[in-house]
Amino acid sequence: MNLKINLPAVRLAGRILAVIAVINSMVLAMSSGFQAKSPNKELKLDFQLKEGRPVYSVKLGKDVILEDSSLGLVRSDSDFTHDLEVTDISKIKAVSQEYSLLHGKRSNIKHKANQRIVTLQNLQQQQMKIVFQVSDDGVAFRYEFEGSDDSGKLSINSEVTGFAFPEETKAWLHPLHDSKTGWSRGYPSYESHYVIEQPVGQPSPYAAGWAFPALFKVGQTGWVLLSETNTGKSYCGCRLGQDSTGGVYRIAFPQAAEHRGPIDPVAPSINLPFESPWRIVIIGKQLKTIVESTMATDLAEPSKITDTSFIKPGRAGWSWLRFGDNSAELKMQHNYLDMTAKLGWEYLLVDCNWDKLIGYEKIAEFAKEAKEKGVGLILWYNSNGEWNDFAMTPMNRVHTSQLRNEEFKRLKDMGIAGVKVDFFGGDKQATMQLYLDILEDAAKYNLMVNFHGATIPRGWQRTWPNMVTTEAVMGMEYVTFDQKNADQQPQHCCVLPFTRNVVAPMDFTPVVMNRRIRNVQRVTSGAFELALPVIFESGVQHFGLAPFEAEKLPQQVTQYLKTIPTAWDQTCFVAGCPAKDVVIARRKADAWYIAGINGEKEKKKLDLDLSFLPKGLNGTLITDDPAEDKLLIKDINISPDKVFNIELAPYGGFVIRCK
Ligand code: CA
Numbered sequence: 001m002n003l004k005i006n007l008p009a010v011r012l013a014g015r016i017l018a019v020i021a022v023i024n025s026m027v028l029a030m031s032s033g034f035q036a037k038s039p040n041k042e043l044k045l046d047f048q049l050k051e052g053r054p055v056y057s058v059k060l061g062k063d064v065i066l067e068d069s070s071l072g073l074v075r076s077d078s079d080f081t082h083d084l085e086v087t088d089i090s091k092i093k094a095v096s097q098e099y100s101l102l103h104g105k106r107s108n109i110k111h112k113a114n115q116r117i118v119t120l121q122n123l124q125q126q127q128m129k130i131v132f133q134v135s136d137d138g139v140a141f142r143y144e145f146e147g148s149d150d151s152g153k154l155s156i157n158s159e160v161t162g163f164a165f166p167e168e169t170k171a172w173l174h175p176l177h178d179s180k181t182g183w184s185r186g187y188p189s190y191e192s193h194y195v196i197e198q199p200v201g202q203p204s205p206y207a208a209g210w211a212f213p214a215l216f217k218v219g220q221t222g223w224v225l226l227s228e229t230n231t232g233k234s235y236c237g238c239r240l241g242q243d244s245t246g247g248v249y250r251i252a253f254p255q256a257a258e259h260r261g262p263i264d265p266v267a268p269s270i271n272l273p274f275e276s277p278w279r280i281v282i283i284g285k286q287l288k289t290i291v292e293s294t295m296a297t298d299l300a301e302p303s304k305i306t307d308t309s310f311i312k313p314g315r316a317g318w319s320w321l322r323f324g325d326n327s328a329e330l331k332m333q334h335n336y337l338d339m340t341a342k343l344g345w346e347y348l349l350v351d352c353n354w355d356k357l358i359g360y361e362k363i364a365e366f367a368k369e370a371k372e373k374g375v376g377l378i379l380w381y382n383s384n385g386e387w388n389d390f391a392m393t394p395m396n397r398v399h400t401s402q403l404r405n406e407e408f409k410r411l412k413d414m415g416i417a418g419v420k421v422d423f424f425g426g427d428k429q430a431t432m433q434l435y436l437d438i439l440e441d442a443a444k445y446n447l448m449v450n451f452h453g454a455t456i457p458r459g460w461q462r463t464w465p466n467m468v469t470t471e472a473v474m475g476m477e478y479v480t481f482d483q484k485n486a487d488q489q490p491q492h493c494c495v496l497p498f499t500r501n502v503v504a505p506m507d508f509t510p511v512v513m514n515r516r517i518r519n520v521q522r523v524t525s526g527a528f529e530l531a532l533p534v535i536f537e538s539g540v541q542h543f544g545l546a547p548f549e550a551e552k553l554p555q556q557v558t559q560y561l562k563t564i565p566t567a568w569d570q571t572c573f574v575a576g577c578p579a580k581d582v583v584i585a586r587r588k589a590d591a592w593y594i595a596g597i598n599g600e601k602e603k604k605k606l607d608l609d610l611s612f613l614p615k616g617l618n619g620t621l622i623t624d625d626p627a628e629d630k631l632l633i634k635d636i637n638i639s640p641d642k643v644f645n646i647e648l649a650p651y652g653g654f655v656i657r658c659k
Contacts, residue, residue: 032086036116038134039094043283045134047118052083054120054130057164058139058281063221065283067164069248071130073143073276076155076267080120080128080143087127088119095133101297102465103313103505103539105571105586111135111298137293138282142230142275149272157267158253159238161279163226165216165247169200172215172495172578176208176239179255179426184389188258188426189453190472193488194495196579200247209252210240212456215290215499215578223289225282227503229296231458233436235268235277237427251279258426259387268429277458287498291573291584296503300459310446311466312417313539313567314346316378321476321509321544322517325392328354328380333366339547341373344562347417349378349450349542352392364414376417378450378540381407383434387425390453398438408445418448418468418540427455439464450507450540457504461539468539469505476509476544479520486520490528490651491579494599497535498578505538511561513549515629524597525624526631528653530557533564534595535584541566556620556633560657564593574608581648583608592617595655598648605647613640619658624649 033048044059054071057064072081096112113135121127129144165171173195177187190211195202197217204210213227226249228238241252253266278299284290305311317340319327328350340348348370354363367377382395397407398421411419421438425431435451442449443466451457452471460467473496478485493508500506510532515522522529533541541564553561565588574594576582581604583596592613598604603626617638625632626649638644638658646654 034089034116034118036092036114036132036134038136039112039114040136042136043134043139045132045139047116047132049084049086049120052085053081054084054118056132056141058283060222060283060285063218064166065218065222065224066281067166069164070160070162071141072160073128073156074158074160076153076157078122078124078126080122080126081160083123084120086118087121090115090117092116097298099302099462101462102308102311103468103567104294104297104461105292105537105568106294107567107569109294109298111294133299135295135298137284137289138280138295140278140280140295140299142278144276145272145274147272152269154272155265155267155269156235159251161251163249163281165200165249166218167200167247168219169247170197170217171200172196172499173198173204174211174214174499175204175206176211178206178208179257180388186388186390186423186453189424190456191474191478193474193492194499194579196491196495200249201244203244204242207242208239208255209242210249212239213499213503214240214249222283222285223287225290225293225499225502227280227282227296227456228277229280229459229503230300230463231277231432233429233433234270234274235432236266236429237432237455237458238277239427254427259428259430260425264428264430266428282502287576288573290502291497292571293502296459297462300462302462303465304440304463305443305465308465311448311468312346313468313565315343315564315566316340316347316349316540316542317343317345318349318351318509318542318544320349320351321480321512322546325352326357328352329357330362330366333358335547337370337373337375339545339550340375343550343558345375347376347378347540349380349420351380351420352382352422354379355394360410367415371415378418378420378448379411379416381419381421383421383424383453388423390423392422399434401437401441404438404441405444408441408447411447412445416447418450420450420452422452424451424454431455435460436464439467442466448540452507456500461504469507471507472504473500473506473508475507476512479512479522480517481520483520486523489522490524490597490601491599493524493532493535493597494576494580494582495578497576497582497584501537506536507538507542508532508536509542509544510536512544513553514546523651525629525649525652527622527624527649527655528597528651530560530622531595531597531653531655533566534586534593534655535582535597537568537571539566554631554633557622557631560620560622560655563591563657565591572612574610575606581606585610585613591657591659593655593657595653596646596648597653598651601650603647603650603652605645608644608646610638610644611640613638615640617658619656621654621656623654624652
């Protein structure tokens, strides 16, 4: 064969092909990325496919909040993290909803966001969707698979979702203890102090990583709170992994030893169609956006309980904090019932070992007696003896469907108002299922639920509003255990409103008035303690107050404790900084409660902008007498047009109740 090659023509054709290739790749590049802005246009999400890998980044105004951060899931039968192509990008859709909460920081909520969905296809032609929603207070996204499969063979082996922070970012993080460590092998139980203002990139002290929610400050640009919500029975609870080299934090799964160890897999088993929990990135220029955000409930499924009339937020007396495991006996409980009834509180929580110290028959009689005084009983349960070594009883009554239903029916017949279930076993899918099964069954028998030794609720306070509160915090009990914890209490209490309590109700069990608690010296002031039930949101607030303290309270303090709400119509962040101080105002009907605490051992003058308040409010101020260790109480008028000045004592506080 005689080939005559026209070299210039070949070169020209080659160039044309190269130009076409460039144009093609430009077309592909354009169609494989998109942007979505928040309704107020301040937040901008950018999605791109980079060499077949999906990434997202986020800007607040012109400034970077998150750099290119990885996305994707590895399913047992396929990989959705690399070699992907974009097959569809939806148009921007404005989504909006209005909903009510029975308890929480706000009773009526309007939520608006811009939604965009990208469909990605892997080399096996399998598809995954990522749904993004950008609201004025942040970015959320979740993974979805279509199709139909309930064979039980599919699982999610890992998730590569990352959050890449700029170098100058600082973090306030909750180290998550390793599984099956700690007292009675009870960890992880979300009971640690936070690391404060740590440069990003430092590893967690534990292999288990960092618990949600995690707070970050990106230079001078703004604040970010990472968490997750709407976790159902089809996933595990997630956390951030131990390693964050380069400021890149990644979603991690529970540890293998959690729950019942090898019996329960780490990888969640899924059916198709499938929706993952939402990954939420709450973002604000100011901390106000973080503290007031309702994103955790905005993205949770609506209530599954039709008749919610049995769910009544309220205040509870509780002997355990001061008198421990053997205090659930009748004499002590009568003493606490008297205090609870006198204060007009709705509940008395009878803690562990009541089944042995009082017994089912006598507790039923006691429940009747309490009811006559207008008080409902809440009874304690050990979730199971199997995943840890806690010996407190009743045990093994709520971990299987049959036993749980028998027990809950018995409680309903006895007129019990709620249960506190303690000592859970981690964050595996099996544990998430147990939490949700308990809520569902409790609802059938009109029981409210308080989880302790537990994970953070992931939007469950909306979906199952009978979940009135949850511990998942290093609470007041730790202050009573050890002087070191007591010394850290002021600072710790000034971290929680910016972190843990943003996403869900929190059972810290506040208010101790004695200087000495067991062998520990409390360092917070009296007014600091009295401010806490306003600073901390909990659908049922279990007070640490003992009857001998309640008797000694000034009349105005008793009046305050009698009226304090535990479900709020409105919450306003007023001032503060994590670990230093915080001032929060909350409203119920026409009554405002404004409370502040000082996390530092130096007195401080605060100039507060209360211009959001209506005019003509009168009420009572409870604060610390700077001269001595006692309360200063006075009548007060608030003018919203003037700056409100208040001086806080070292580790001091204040609370105002006004109408
Ligand atoms: Ca605990």
